[in-house]
Amino acid sequence: MYIISKDLPEEQYQLYKQLEENYGRSLTFVSDPNFELIDFMGMKNGDVAYRGYAMMDQDGKVVFNTINDHWGEQIDKTTDELKKEYNDL
Numbered sequence: 001m002y003i004i005s006k007d008l009p010e011e012q013y014q015l016y017k018q019l020e021e022n023y024g025r026s027l028t029f030v031s032d033p034n035f036e037l038i039d040f041m042g043m044k045n046g047d048v049a050y051r052g053y054a055m056m057d058q059d060g061k062v063v064f065n066t067i068n069d070h071w072g073e074q075i076d077k078t079t080d081e082l083k084k085e086y087n088d089l
Helices: 009-023 036-040 075-088
Strands: 002-005 028-031 052-056 062-067
Touching: 002 036, 009 028, 052 075, 062 075
Parallel strands: 002 028
Antiparallel strands: 052 062
């Protein structure tokens, strides 16, 4: 599991540390300033990335993506969808 954003590694590190301090752990960040992976995942929205989540299979094929600004607030729904998609692989 990774957080992908166009932010530079220095900016991502600050957020990584904040998440770690607030929640006791964080996730690995991937910097994608040229939107290459973000676009591949179907999550590019002009000059920004949509908020949401996506999953790739072992062959690198995008299995699904969900655009949802409130995925964190709806973590139960998010988790259920991720588990379902993972189990369908």
